Amino acid sequence: MKIAGRVQDIEVSGIRTLFESAGPGSINLGLGQPDFDTPDHIRDAAIQAIRDGKTGYTNNTGIIELRTAICEKLKKENNLTYTPDQVIVTAGASEALHLVMQSLVETGDRVLFADPGFVSYAALASLAGGRPEGVPLDATLHLDVEKAKEIMGGARLFVINSPANPTGAVEGAETVRDLVEYAMDAGVTIVSDEVYEHFVYEREHVSAAAFGDDVITVNAVSKTYAMTGWRLGYLAAPEEYITPCVKVHQYCQACATSISQYAALAAYKGDQSPVAAMHHEYKARRDLIYHGFESMGIRFPIPEGAFYAFVPMDQGLISRVLSKGVVIVPGSAFGKNSPNFARLSYAAPRSTLDEALARIRSAL
Ligand SMILES: Cc1ncc(COP(=O)(O)O)c(C=O)c1O
Structure with a gap:
């Protein structure tokens, strides 16, 4: 054993x-x-999907209606331009993070993220054979940009999570821009975990992908629409990353739950x-x-x-x-x-x- x-x-x-x-x-x-x-209208859409027999496997990357709705959401809310071919619908943001780590991290590659930070980043990086490395926060519990830059060189990924778990910190536009631009120059891919984007009480949410090309945006309906148990998230990425991520997704998940995909469609298109x-x-x-x-x-x-x-x-x-x-x-x-x-x-x-x-x- x-x-x-x-x-x-x-x-x-x-x-x-x-x-x-x-x-x-x-x-x-x-x-x-x-x-x-x-919310009721989301639950109703799921029940309707069951009644309509939408219970089989879907396209690996997710139903086209949902990927289109996600692109519309990214344009409207985040001012980011993606096509449906650049989106993979996943079993929560967790699976999206797993796909990225498995597809991009080679054995021994360094994966950076805030310490304290969301518990999954280190474990997923280790499972992918990478070396997780925490970036310290400053006294206000925000990313220490200068320290982050000092250790960025040679890393494979830098995960930005704003608003952040566990601190609740929201990074300002200047910090995000500074980190992304530095990462782009250093050849480090940014992963931007934006699952809490709708729950911001001071400052404004900014998406890292606004400031560089080599950025993967990860998000989910989990927190925004109180849908943690539906297991529905996505990644939106440069096209080069899609096929590798789909390979991992195909063999571990095949597709996100069909019913949850119709529920998420109602979430993105419906009453906010x-x-x-x-x-x-x-x-x-x-x-x-x-x-x-x-x-x-x-x-x-x-x-x-x-x-x-x-x-x-x-x-x-x-x-x-x-x-x-x-x-x-x-x-x-x-x-x-x-x-x-x-x-x-x-x-x-x-x-x-x-x-x-x-x-x-x-x-x-
Ligand atoms: C920062 C962060 N990212 C991702 C996740 C996972 O989200 P999901 O439930 O969509 O897999 C969580 C859940 O707590 C989280 O706090």
Whole structure:
């Protein structure tokens, strides 16, 4: 019963383990999952697709209507020009990231991303045979551009994730432009993970692909439309990358779920007001959490986007908060640079957040 070394070398996701270990009566602020239901018109479109018998394999890269709708979305919302041939519909942003790593990373290639950063980047880079490398953040929890430039030379990929998990930081246009232009000169491909683009409360979201050609845009309906369980995302890339990524996709996934593709089509083409309503609610919760900690004397840079607060907490406080039944994720889950932080997801009702804050106050 031998297990391949490349799998032994990566860890089981600590966040899942925490989530599964939460006892009764505990408040789970651990998982990056919207607490809203998928909007009705999207669910109706999926039910209709089932009734219409749209239940077989689709084109490997996704139904043309959806790839066209994604291109229209990228033009309208991000001012990016892509053709449907440059889009692959995937099982969530996760699969899109996997395809990119498998297709572009050679054994020993360096893959850079923020540390603290989203847990999958390091694991996916390792699975592809690459060498994951964290880029430090500055005191405001944003990418340290100068440090990033210092280590960029010779890397294969640089992943930009704005708005960011776990910090909620939104990178400004200048930072994104600076990093992309530097990467283009250095021959480093940029992967831009934009899954939280619609949840920005300060600043504006900017897409990295606006500033360079060798950029792969990764996104999903998961967070924007509260559709994490539908497993539907995409990558949009220069044509040269499509066939290699399709090869990997063909053999691991064949195609994204047909029903989810019709649901995503309704999401992109339909009423966008549910997204605005979620944005409004997340912002109110962000303020609640931020001011709640402020009133306890715990200060940190205000999270500008996503639905996370990355809060300074030492190990003792993290343990006491966990023992009060509030599930939060220790900063050590997100890399080496933030042991004395914890991530809280505010994708939970305000009354739940109030109760969590009260328990944290008593832990303090
Ligand atoms: C930054 C980031 N990228 C990608 C993903 C994965 O998204 P999906 O559920 O679409 O695979 C997540 C999920 O938490 C995330 O936080």
